[in-house]
Amino acid sequence: MLKQHLQELQQQATPFYVYSLELLRQTLQLAKTEAAKYNYHVHYALKANANAPILAEMLQAGFGADCVSGNEVKRAIEGGFKPEHVVFAGVGKSDAEINYALDQDIFCFNCESKHELEILNELATAKGKTARIALRINPNVNANTHKYITTGLEENKFGINAWELESVLELLQTLPAIELIGIHFHIGSQITDLSVFKNLCTRVNEFQEWFLSRNITLPHINVGGGLGVDYYNPDDNLIPDFEAYFGLFNQFLEVRPGQQVHFELGRSLVAQCGTLISKVLYIKKGITTNFAILDAGMTELIRPALYQSYHQIENLTSEKPEEKYDVVGPICESSDCFRKAVILPETNRGDLVAIRTAGAYGEVMASGYNLREKANVIYL
């Protein structure tokens, strides 16, 4: 796909992010079709990528917005998402963020602690408003993913633990400006083993029973996001298996009459449509492999340094015999390495290198460390 656009890519100043809106549209179309089979509501998790053209596609697909900061709520609403399609999660919502979201009358706050519920009640009371909330419950389900992107275990900071729920219900009795409308879960990200979601369904069913046994009916169940993508063979799996994913929830999640089921997908919708393009600056001889030193680094894509994650790396301009390289960036950190021992065609100064599957948690995590300039963005 990228090679077809080589001329256009070669004219850009590097490094830059390139997004295929065509692949994005195909991905969203499939997600939408599969979710619609079961009347599921999809919210796009803005934190994966909040660029305006990408948000416009999400809106076009009819998705809501899942936000984890006040600025994300703002970006979503300014981008055209209706407040009644915006949900707001996060363990540390500031007063200013909460007040902004209250002013916008968003659909739901996903609340993560008793203390947060108390503060939200206070702030809503001051405005004479009622805040709709879902309790983010920590279901203690292992997502079998990297420990830094596991969020649903009791050791994690996210959500309310099962053993606290009884006291949360007691607390809610005393908070008149809070309306409980549902329960929320999000157990982690880059989950490729679908049986993890089956375990989540089992836990959600148990929690539902627990609430029902206390005569609490929940109009909304939000099972979060986390569906993984294929970083190893992007071209073989450009679009995640949404049919299997939503089908699994349909099979295992017990939905009560009138209940709405919500999803919050980030990575699975946008990861494959983005690529980081970089130019080779230098080749340097090492002891066992050579270093290919790029003009992009952890400032443009921090995932390898932060989560030891794998990204496919391609040399778009060389067709010479293969050699082995440690592909590194220019930043003054040893962790600024995209991957060691990468087999590439012989690589030289000026070659264009593509780092694939960078559409999610790439550009949004960019930093200005080393006073780096913000990389450009192009859309194909």
Ligand SMILES: *Cc1c(COP(=O)(O)O)cnc(C)c1O
């Ligand atoms: C990050 C996040 C998501 C999206 O996760 P993906 O793995 O990108 O699908 C959904 N919900 C919440 C609460 C999140 O924090």
